[in-house]
Each structure stands twice: as structure tokens, then as C-alpha cells.
Amino acid sequence: MDFELSEENRIFRTAIQDFAQKEIAPLVDEAEETHTFPVQLFKKLGEQGFLCPRYPVELGGGGGDKITECVMVEELNRVNPGIAAAVMAQSGLATQPIYRFGSEEQKEKFLIPAVKGEKIGAFGLTEPNVGSDAASIQTRAVRDGDSYVINGTKMFITNGPICDYVIVAAYTDPTKRGVGINLFIVEKGTPGFTVSRKLNKVGNRSAETGELVFEDCAVPAKNMIGEKEGGGFDQLSDTLISGRITYGARCTGTAQAAYDLTTQYAKERVQFGQPIVKFQNTRFKLAEMATHIDVMRTYTYQVARKYDQGKNVRKEAAMVKLFTADILQKILAQSMQIHGGYGYMMEYPIQRFWRDGRLYTVTEGTSEIQRLIIAKELGL
Ligand SMILES: Cc1cc2nc3c(=O)[nH]c(=O)nc-3n(C[C@H](O)[C@H](O)[C@H](O)COP(=O)(O)OP(=O)(O)OC[C@H]3O[C@@H](n4cnc5c(N)ncnc54)[C@H](O)[C@@H]3O)c2cc1C
Incomplete structure (x- = not known):
């Protein structure tokens, strides 16, 4: 590639x-x-x-x-x-x-x-009771003079505990499902905005993830993204399409790390008088992993190129995320298997990639939601 x-x-x-x-x-x-x-x-x-x-x-x-x-x-x-x-x-x-x-x-x-890295940002769409069904968010933003007053809770927000601002999705008109959503920039320190807890995760532990609460939180009307009320759902879609392509790179990098660690381990670990990489079973697994990683990388970069060319990649972006996240699970499982008992020990780094990569069929749209998007785009 x-x-x-x-x-x-x-x-x-x-x-x-x-x-x-x-x-x-x-x-x-x-x-x-x-x-x-x-x-x-x-x-x-x-x-x-x-x-x-x-x-x-x-x-x-x-x-x-x-x-x-x-x-x-x-x-x-x-x-x-x-x-x-x-x-x-x-x-x-x-x-x-x-x-x-x-x-x-x-x-x-x-x-x-x-x-420039001088401010840390976060993005809050998911709520305690609303994940995949994003149009059902319950957070509200009500106009009050030169402000919007936001009430709601956002869950699982990456960078939430350390952010200087968060982009919050909220309904300005809850009677218009999806269409009545807007995005607001809420600054740290705004009265009514609190990080209610930092979440304790299975993996990706060096990223900080939090639950954010907005209680009668008044933000200047000029912090609404876009010029009019409504239209935030399209802004969300635009952001998520781009993010799904990035996820292809995320999965590829994680898969490559798992492959590199596993190959090294297989060359060093000796059983039955020879390195386990000499067993056909190990070699076949590694060969299959390398093939999958090549396809993951090639497909991701191909779709990224189409995106750069301004093409509509709604379907392809969902395909990238679905394919790379699902195949990664197999690569991680095979990597763990080749590591034997040592793979299950915290001192071996493969466990970290296994824990981290488990997330990717869930965030920024689960694999099931990607299938729904692809089916819709195929006109099924
Ligand atoms: C570590 C981490 C970081 C995150 N960071 C952010 C962030 O920065 N900002 C943010 O807004 N969100 C963030 N999220 C939230 C993430 O995007 C959601 O977890 C994800 O969208 C799924 O929502 P859910 O967890 O509520 O699952 P649910 O929507 O409750 O889904 C549960 C299960 O039901 C399935 N399901 C749901 N609907 C259907 C359907 N129609 N057909 C078939 N199956 C279905 C799902 O695929 C899933 O398997 C993060 C989550 C985690 C764990």
C-alpha cells in the first residue's frame, strides 16, 4: 500500500x-x-x-x-x-x-x-439512555435572550474529564425528530457544566472518559454551531462519516501492533524443540493476519482518498468501520492464542491491545449500526 x-x-x-x-x-x-x-x-x-x-x-x-x-x-x-x-x-x-x-x-x-494543542476538546452525543438511536437524545437547549439554557447528561465522553470545551448535541426543537438538533460549544467553567464522574474502563485506559452533566447551563447563543436552529443532525453525520474512516486507521494500527508483537513472540517461544513460528498452524495464522491487515490498510486509504476528492462515502465509510473493526477482533483473538498463557499476563503488552481493540465494534456507531447504514445505502 x-x-x-x-x-x-x-x-x-x-x-x-x-x-x-x-x-x-x-x-x-x-x-x-x-x-x-x-x-x-x-x-x-x-x-x-x-x-x-x-x-x-x-x-x-x-x-x-x-x-x-x-x-x-x-x-x-x-x-x-x-x-x-x-x-x-x-x-x-x-x-x-x-x-x-x-x-x-x-x-x-x-x-x-x-x-495547536492549547485547548482540549470533547464531543458529547451519547447519553446514559441513548446510544445508537442518536435522534432520541434527551438533552434540550432552550433559547433565553442571548443564551441557550442546556439541560441533559452526556455519557462515555472521551476527553470529557480534561476538556476545555465540549461540543454538545441538544434539541432546540424536540418536535422535529433528528432535524431539531443543534450543536453547542460549552466551555469548561460555565456554571451548570460539571464532570460528574471519570469512568473506569476495561481498556484504552490512558484516554480519559467521563460523564458530563448540564444543569441549567446557559451558553452564549453565538456558541451554537451553524446559523439557524436545526440542522445539527447533518453536522453530526458529516463528523461521523469522517470518523468512521479514521476508525479504519485505528483498527489497522492496532492490528499491526498485535501482529508485530505476536510474530516476535512466536519466533522466541520454543516448544517441542523449535520456535512455535515453525508450526504450520502458527505460520498460517500469521499469514492470514498479515493478509487481513493489508486489506484493512488498503481499503481505509482508498476510502480516505475518495473522501479527499469530495466524493460521497457514507456507505464506504460504514464499510471501512464494519470490516476493519470486525476483522480486528479475529486478529486479536489469534494473537492472544499464539501467546498462550503469557498473553493473559498483564506484563505482556498484547493484552493491552486486546482490551483496547475490543472497543472498536462499539464506539462511533456499533457494527450493527454500520450494517444498518450500509443496507440503507444499498437500497435494501
Ligand atoms: C470508551 C468509550 C468512548 C466513547 N467516546 C464517546 C465520545 O467521545 N462521545 C460520544 O458521544 N460517545 C462516545 N462513546 C459512546 C459510543 O459511541 C456508544 O457506546 C455507541 O454509540 C453505542 O451506544 P450504547 O453504548 O448506548 O449501546 P446501545 O445503543 O444501547 O446498543 C447496545 C447493543 O444493541 C445493539 N443495537 C442497538 N440498536 C440496534 C438496532 N437498531 N439493530 C440492531 N442492533 C442494535 C447495538 O449494536 C449494541 O450491540 C464512547 C463509548 C465508549 C465505551
């Missing part, structure tokens, strides 16, 4: 690999143990143009494209999917709605500092 990447993309891949090894790898163990994202990384990534590499240079970005963002996400996932989760929330969910639909003032105040 690499030969199809542009020269810029290849140079970027080498640069982000170096950065990840030097600046991120040494932080991983402590971040995982303490369930804490090393926030200083945002600024370091931002300074290099690595944090949000697809946004224009004049906004502080790397001036790249969707493929560049995928390269970044793939490489960070190879090192640590938890840290990558926090970064990709910033490069996608927490910035894209402002980039695509925000006012100049919102770009100045929130987007540029986020792209």
Missing part, C-alpha cells in the same frame, strides 16, 4: 513514527496505570502540526488531507491506542463540526487553539 501514498504522506509517516517512539512510548506505562492522559502531549503534537494534520496551516494544522490524519492515527495506535483515542477525538469529533460549520469567531476562539 505504501507505494500509493504520496511523497508527503510517506515523509509524514516517518516523522510521526519517530515522534511516537521518542515522545509517546516512554509515557505509556504510567498513563495506563494511572488512567491519565499525559496532557502535555497535546501541545507537543500541536507544535509539530501532528495533532490535527489535515487542517490548513493558517488554522495551525499540518495542511494535509484525510489520508494524513489516517497515517497519524494508524501510527499512534501502533504505540498506544488509549493515547491515540484522545488525540483522534481532538483531530476529528471535537474540531470537525467547528471547522466545517463554525463561525469565524468560533474558529478563532476554539478551533485554532485546539489544532
